[in-house]
Amino acid sequence: MRHCCIGCGSYLLKEFAILVLTARQRVWAAIGLLSAWIMLTSVLLYRFGFAHYGTFDAEQQWHYGTAAITLPQLNIPVEQGWQVVHVLDKHCGCSRFARSHVELFADNYQVPSSRQHYLSADVIAKAGLMIPAVPAVLLFDNGQLMYAGPYASGPLCSTNDSFLTSLLSRQVALNGLWLNGESKACRCLVSPGA
Secondary structure, eight states, X not given: OHHHHHHXXXXXXXXXXXXXXXXXXXXXXXXXXXXXXHHHHHHHHHHHHSTXXXXXXXXXXXXXXXXXXXXXXXXXXXXXXXXXXXXXXXXXXXXXXXXXXXXXXXXXXXXXXXXXXXXXXXXXXXXXXXXXXXXXXXXXXXXXXXXXXXXXOBTTOOGGGBSHHHHHTTSSOOSSOEEOOSOEEEOEEOOTTX
């Protein structure tokens, strides 16, 4: 038995000699592993973090004869002040970022939940306005559509990059409808008729 262990030890030492590295080889191996980890992490972050980042209306649908819609076309009664239509899609990963904006409407923007409505892009398209991407928000002031587009710009649609604060607080007055298709945001493109 004792003889077998000695033989096994020398056999194992010879077999795994490849794992015995010099200090310099260990440094290069560590650098290689670190580089591979950084590259893999970068690819995954780009793939999952920026996969849906881009121009909200990439096909520029809104530049060619888009007509405004009214709340009655959406079967929503007109009320005084701001009314909001949220256009979310549970299958779009960007909708999770929009939820933080939705939560701000009642508290920060003083738009009660009774004046906030949730519709799909299909319902809005049937009323006459093609939504190029979701998540989107439609802002109506005294029944008139004033803004349609993303909640904010940037890859994560941060509430710090929101257009809505200045509009809803009336710090910025719009002369007419702003179809904000030029902004870059996290969005999922909507296929017409899909």
